[in-house]
Amino acid sequence: MDPLTLAAIGFAVMLGLIALHVPIGVAMAVIGVAGFGIMVDWGPALSLLASEPAATLTNLDLAVLPLFMLMGSLAAAAGLAGDVYNIAQAWIGHRKGGLATATILGSGGFGAVCGSGVATTATFGKVALPEMLSRGYAPALATGSIAAGGTLGMIVPPSTVMVLYAVLTEQFVLDLFTAAIIPAIIAVLFYIAAVRVSVWRVGGQRSEPLPWPERFRALRRGWSVVFLATVVLGGIYSGIFTVNEAAAVGVVIAFVFVLVRRGFDPRMLTGVLVESAAATAMIYVMVFGATIFSYFMALTGAPVALVGAIAGTDLPPMGIIALLLVLYILLGAFFDEVAAMIITLPFVLPIILHLGFDPIWWGIINVIVIEIGMIAPPIGINVMLLNALNRNIPLITIYRGIVPFLAADVLRLALLVLVPPLTLWLPSMLR
Template identity: 35%
Template structure:
């Protein structure tokens, strides 16, 4: 009986999502009604109180609004422009140099923000204007920029890694370190693709202006504050000087001091950063709370246990099951927002992953890569819509066509990281041994 109620609840959840009900409300409604049927309304009310209190008072959860706030400050303080100009002066002269600059800038910007939307919002207007000025193909320009912006959630700090670590009780520090090597590799793969394409067809990405060595060296000086913040956070986490939550506070303080010294911090930008951070943080907390309530409903109905037994009885190879899960995420990424997709599926998928003997840290990276793809694929493709908003001259159709090669490249790298998991796990094992 309980199992039947569980699957009925899952059916209605899918129905709500396809009907366009906001994810937190859809999950919350199913969880509240399902738990009320199984344990009573009073006990469900107690669960809601307990989950809300535990989530909002858990120390590590404070890192989410702090990292978001830091990303907003970096964006408001125009530090992204300094970063782009520096990379542009060093890489603009190679084939497809401006597109390569976009990739490297977005990856570097992600190392400070952990939010892909901040990267595309900041870099979009600057990079698209420059690439359009030099006659770059719209598809290559938009595709490289939108795709590179997703690297922000793979290179630490990463908000999805924090949420995944909290929900699965996995070390956030190890997740951060596990994202470094895949993030660098994917950045290099994107750059290599652009360079090879522009060598083959130079008209797609003409070379940009040449800058004197002195200008390039001076651009590094302007970039030094960003490099200092990133170094402090990575070294601090590695040395154990602070936890991820404390690291987020250190990062916020460092960025605010840098902007204050540079004369780029005022009350208006501070208020706007705080407001935007609060809105995004509330959405994340709402989803986390309702998913935890939904997880309790699933535990009561034993749906995860039933699925594990079903897979065990089927006798499938564990890599076949993993392939099915990856295909599922590819499809869900076309319909759900990134964080919602992650949290909604983890109650089902994570027990199966552990049962099959896969590493939790490694799977966190694989899942984040699938989230990256979901940020690019239509009809949701959030980063494509953001780029269209900040650069309305480029049509959505052109953007979606432009990101397609990068989606295939990311999928190929998922295959590489599945075949060679040590590429993901080597660094966290070395640093946390």
């Protein structure tokens, strides 16, 4: 069989398996092994099921993922999200729409010690949503700010998705973390602007400002999250720690905060470990499958053929980038966006490199598209999560609330696509 035909059939069968709810990593591994066996031999193909998991499990770059996930879970258990939210609430919560703005700032601050968008959304859904609803905030504004703020856990370093992208594309993860700093600041500013638009549209309650002593008291209570973020990120960027060492130190510090604040609770600690282990196992299986599937696709020559076909079109490079972004947003209607990134990287990365774009820049653009997928209909995992946390708020209300934030995301995406130096300037300064 023609290799390109086999690649097309394999890709279609893989999508069919995923549609049948076969785990994505398993589906990719099955098709990768089957395709490799048909093209080469079944002995080497089956050996991939042993060699690739072993290589992934011993990959030191990927080892940072379970550490960051555990650090985020421990930080949430220690109540650090509440601390950073209370600081923002104390200083700006009295303004019109101030609690929604505090949610955006708090989500960004917690993202610096969490690294997960879903975890950030779940945490602030419990911390901020009841507070805003009790103050008379419109449900659309309250849920929209939490769903959008939750995506900041993906772009604010350290980010588990960036680690995953770095491993799969063989990029230096610190370059990705550094490249994300300016886009993360832009994200926070654009979301605050979206809050102002939402306040103008649906209204936001104003309250009496807290006395200055209480504001400073909130700052003192929130020193722990500032300390943890400073040690982890400061240690990474100053060169004191490697990324893995910083993650390990962060886990220890977060664990100490849990012990100091909540005491030794075996049931709670077991829950944190189970949660982190389950998320890590899911990602590792996806990496196993993606690696095996990439071997099969490289053997068929499909990525090279795709690059050649695109090179033969009359579209300018930015036109091709625009088509790829539309493709990712459409895929987000059917797949988890992280899964969409993993599935498409074997095809998309060669195109990006052929067009002369920096893979670090594309990694940040990928993360932003994933953020959009987390709140965009018809799935929007953050929206579904908030609806599960409060069944009294209809899905349509939450989707109405995220409209200004989606518009901010699209504007941010366009800005960073058209002005790559916003992403690449800081990494170039540190090289």
